[in-house]
Amino acid sequence: MKSSNKPRIRQRSHAIILSSEGFSIDKISSILQIGRDAISRWLYSWEISGLEGLKDRYRSGSPSKLTLYEKKLVIELAKENPRSITNIRAALFEITGKTVSDSTIKRILKGSRHCWKKIRKSVKGKRNQEEFDAAKAEIEELLAIACDEEIELWFFDESGFYLQPSVPYAWQPIGTTIEVPS
Numbered sequence: 001m002k003s004s005n006k007p008r009i010r011q012r013s014h015a016i017i018l019s020s021e022g023f024s025i026d027k028i029s030s031i032l033q034i035g036r037d038a039i040s041r042w043l044y045s046w047e048i049s050g051l052e053g054l055k056d057r058y059r060s061g062s063p064s065k066l067t068l069y070e071k072k073l074v075i076e077l078a079k080e081n082p083r084s085i086t087n088i089r090a091a092l093f094e095i096t097g098k099t100v101s102d103s104t105i106k107r108i109l110k111g112s113r114h115c116w117k118k119i120r121k122s123v124k125g126k127r128n129q130e131e132f133d134a135a136k137a138e139i140e141e142l143l144a145i146a147c148d149e150e151i152e153l154w155f156f157d158e159s160g161f162y163l164q165p166s167v168p169y170a171w172q173p174i175g176t177t178i179e180v181p182s
Helices: 003-020 025-032 036-054 068-080 085-096 102-111 129-147
Strands: 114-118 169-173
16 A cells, blocks of 8 residues: 555544544534545445455546645635736645645636636726716817927826736636726
8 A cells, every 4th residue: 555545544534433433424524624425435435345445446647635625715715816826826825835736726716617718997887987077078188288289298008017917817707707997
């Protein structure tokens, strides 16, 4: 038996002990922070095969580094900071002490029906009409002064060095769009 299998067998044996002490599958799942279906499978394997049933069978790929709780945490962190996988990963490390790749974070978000799409920077129907009208009047006034050649008027597109991309994208639940004020 591989040494990496021992912690899982220990965890599964804890589930068996808790079950023998009368704890329900839901309670065991809550205590061990493991999915209810996994606990049920372990108990069934124990009944059928004994200790041998608690061992992992061969499977391709490695088991997930994150528990179900930690995967839910990734989704919550994405709600707080939907525009940066790096910040989600850093916050996850701060809370759990576990490091995962960007692709792992993306896989979790895609699995929870999130997509990476453009967010709305401004919604015309929700803008402050008074501020908009005041800015529009100020621009018209400046244009009139520039037409009289009293001033030289230049317009800038706000390009330059900025940490937020000019075309903002974010992780969002499918079917919704995040709106941020412009």
